[in-house]
Amino acid sequence: MTLFFLLIILEIKKEMVSGHLSSMRQIALPLIGALGGMAVPALTYLLVTYKHAEAVHGWAIPVATDAAFTLPVIMALGTRVSAGARAWLMALAIFDDVLGIVVIALFYGSALYWPALAGVLCVTTAMIAANRLGCRSLWVYSACCLLLWGMLLSSGLHPTLAGVITGLCLPAQPRATDTEQITPLEKVSSALTPFVTWLVLPLFGFMNVGVSLAGVHMGTLLAPVPLGIMLGLVVGKPVGVFGATILSFQLRIAPAPAATSVKMLFGLSLLCGIGFTISLFIAGLAFKDVDTMVSAKLGIFAGSVIAALAGWCWLRCLPVTQRSQYSANLAAMSGK
Template identity: 70%
Template sequence: MPDTPVTFTDRIRRFWSSPAGGASVLLLTSLAGLTLANSPWAAGYTALITLPVKLSFLGARGPENIDAWVSDGLMTLFFLVVILEIKKEIVSGHLSSLRRIALPLIGAVGGMVVPALIYLLVTYGHPEAARGWAIPVATDAAFTLPIILALGHRVSPGARAWLMALAIFDDVLGIVVIALFYGAALYWPALVAALIVTVALVGANRAGVRTLWGYALGCVLLWAALLVSGLHPTLAGVVTGLCLPATAPAMHNRQTAPVDKAASMLAPVVTWGILPLFGFMNVGISLMGVHAGMMLKAVPVGIMTGLLIGKPAGVFGATMLATRWKITTLPAATSTGMLFGLSLLCGIGFTISLFIADLAFFGSDLVVPAKIGIFAGSILSALTGWLWLRFRL
């Protein structure tokens, strides 16, 4: 029988369901924001993203405009999806044993410590710049996954799973860093309220509650409490994701587990809505007054060296030490050369790095140099990693 021709609709459906599709839309919306911010319509773009949207009952710490609602509100769902993905992998995927979890987790820790130290070393003597130490610590899974899928057989399935797990652990550790180091002064009554809601979510899990609406309500209440408490409110997504049951009821094995149900509902919203919106609003920086000499300033140099050198050195070094000390083993069909190339790709820090840059340098003139350093470091990391895996192996 002749092969059925691939229609335009089939191509659109494949694009919609592929990781490359989501990454492409995120890249296009980010470029659109950057273009508008440097066009004759820059004033309209700025007015749009700073459009006042404030709810009085949230108090002085509530989001005040559309940009803040995306970063402090909608991004909670992004972090929730991240936790759901890693929970699924731990329950029944590539991270279903301690030895499988150990390798990407150790690599993620090394990939956070080394770039942070390099950044602090480069920015030594610049107290204000030092606040951005966490910017180069995260790997963006939205961009690394399409690259390794495009490389096909040059990256083994085990190595692909390792990199994705590492990127997710990176994001989780990045969330913890944001909550601990980039919050406001703590307000203890709200912190106690957040603890009560967290206990209620844990109790619902223990009691076998499988209704998503109950957890959704808990997430909203926790978000509001954390917003007032001084901790970053996106932490609500992490806590809710951890509390969602990962298995279906014992008597109803054919039912979908709450984790899977929530992930299938939220992942398209995050991929095609929230992340593109975040990129559109956060990459749109004015390049007026930017010159080549700015790239030699402490902040962009610290971020670029952290991403381009610190990330692969930390990830590759920690991973090789873990295998040398017999803590765990490399994934099947994965050579040290392949591991090094994937470690280079870990320097693609985009979503979380931009997120931390806005928190670290809010209201400062260092935010533009920081974002330029993120762009440059991420692009160079993507190019070096792809070239190594494409031609060196």
């Protein structure tokens, strides 16, 4: 999973350098949406499970949107989702995943071991210095990433942070003297994409989706853990994302995505409830009891499927001809 999060960070860094997130106002909109989409699902889960001490530990399960599973849905919708809205949703999902890793590191790690943390700081400083000094050797950054992984594992923080730190430190722009204009960031991204897509994510899913449906009935899904997760994904996610986004427009903090209506944003907010990979990851850290873990997986699967179907149906039924009318209203609302 360290490689998965490394690839995610590389994608968002490319957008920040020369894409849809190249200005602070463009970055602010998906970031605000991601924060709202984390807070409300967590509160929703806690409202359902607050009387059950063991269940409360899984509060972070519904907070992250799965970028890997959201992208195929919006790609299948074609022109019904504008390019600006697609970039907004993917940036939001990526911010969600990164913030999810921070949550894992802070709340689901073991006791901190300070000498190892000091080593993490030293290696991170070395990578930042290598970037500033113009080092383009992937061997240097690879060796530092391996060192970080081992030190983070010993420190009590989750070792997947090694991918986040390495991705942030990789050079994203070529030097003026470089004859080859392909940056280390682009090389690593190009090499990792097929590996993560066709091996890492399927392997992770294969190792984590094993859930027996024997004896499963509606009452099973109404238990505190699966119900809290489902409501967090299906209700908390769209309410948090959509509410925070509209608030940012009203306060004129960030502009609306191009050619995007309020109704389209709501449909995309429904899709944010697809929380597969990171949700499974957090569930494995939150619960050690097998029965509780199975219940959590059932809630994740049910909530993600409902969110995917609800978002797809909403956007599929949204008339494309109304887009320009609503886009004008949304742009005026955001001061664009």
